[in-house]
Amino acid sequence: MPSFHHGAVEIAYLDEGEGEPIILIHGFASSKNVNWVYPGWMAELTKNGRRAIALDLRGHGDSGKLYDPAEYGIGTMAGDITALMDHLNIRRADMMGYSLGARITGWLAYRQPERLRSAIFGGLGIGLIKGGGPGENVATALDAPSLDDVTDPVGRTFRAFADQTRSDRKPLAACLRGSRELMTEQQAAAIRVPALIAVGSKDEIAGSADQLGKVIPGSQVLHIPNRDHMRAVGDKVYKTGVLEFLLRRP
Template sequence: MQTETFASFDGTRLAFHRAGEGRPVIMCHGLFSSSQMNWIKWGHHDRLCAAGFAPVMLDFRVHGDSEAPHEASAYPEGVLIRDVVALVDHLGLAPGEFDLVGFSLGARNAIHAVASGALTPRRLAVCGMGVAGLAEWERRAAFFKRVIDEFDTIRPGDPEHFARSFLKSQGVDREAARLLLDAMGDFDLAGLAAITMPTGVICGAKDDDNGSAEELARLLPDATYHEVPGTHMSSVTEPEFGEAIVTFLEKA
């Protein structure tokens, strides 16, 4: 495992972790999580390496080992999409030379990047994402803004308590996180028509945090739906989650 940093489009230093040899797989984690929490801790990167892939796991700004600037100018619209594009450029990867995998927020940004033409992976895997997570981002962002704004008054039993505990456990910089939440907008589902490469939609059987993943698979031009055990938070901890990613990426 190697951990490296690079300067993104605006000079912000971002960390990424990579291992293995073979086809690069760009991996994007979920909101207020990290590469360590989503991909490394549960052995998913090892499964990819064993299958002959080379996972490249980005820590988004404000997450993991990457910088968390406090200047509003560091959070233009679509900033995380631009960070993923900057990583691909930094690695010198041409269209079709890599696969792209995202979980939750990472899946959302992967879809935005591919639909806009900013990235062209060989295969795309979107995990823990449904139509509501794309088209109703403003509603979800408002929930996390409330968690940040009311952080010190949230108590056990409150609807926001689990999210508060997760942010605290991950050491999230709340000031930077608040700025980041305003840098993303809703996605027009009509844009899904532009995603023409094979796409795997992978989701926990009890995961409805972002709406229907099965509906998302139906709306994509060339998608297959893969169900794994768990909820939104627990599915990523299951071995079947990583195995589903490998199985999808191994297809010719």
């Protein structure tokens, strides 16, 4: 598996297919495999003539593990993305993030729009601005001795997911505590790259896709029917909507 070093942190990634590049950024407590390989995204994108590049965020998957929340700021993790692009000699790319990955995508779309051809916000609506989703309750659940010790329902969901994927829970808790930065409405309204907001209709974590669509000028909204936050990522409607968006965007 290819990897590179950004400073002291080793970042693992996949680079498959030929054509216009799209960078895939997974969600919190997930990985490139869980978000993008197993649900068929890598195969779908490469089949449709795209160069698909997926990385493991720091603290996740096969990338380096850090235990200080200060090492997991949104801007710091966004720097890993642009460092990967530089490593692969990619000046601009489409970018799709899911949940935490969408927060990172939003950070780059606002602060370094010259690196993005488009921004796809998967599993994140107005929560980009208003917050919500996993917080200290989830970090506490990750720190608990076992799942049986967790009573908070959201905490149990993420702890069970981390256990299922055999993740190192300590860096995940540090990541959660260090990456809670939100965008302001003014910052989101300043995003000018073509944007798609794709959220499951039963997603209680992401916040309203329609509300975020009203903030980001010219953005498109895709409702993924009957899917919650965990099950939307591999949905056919999501894949079809993204492929159509990529064909239409300037």
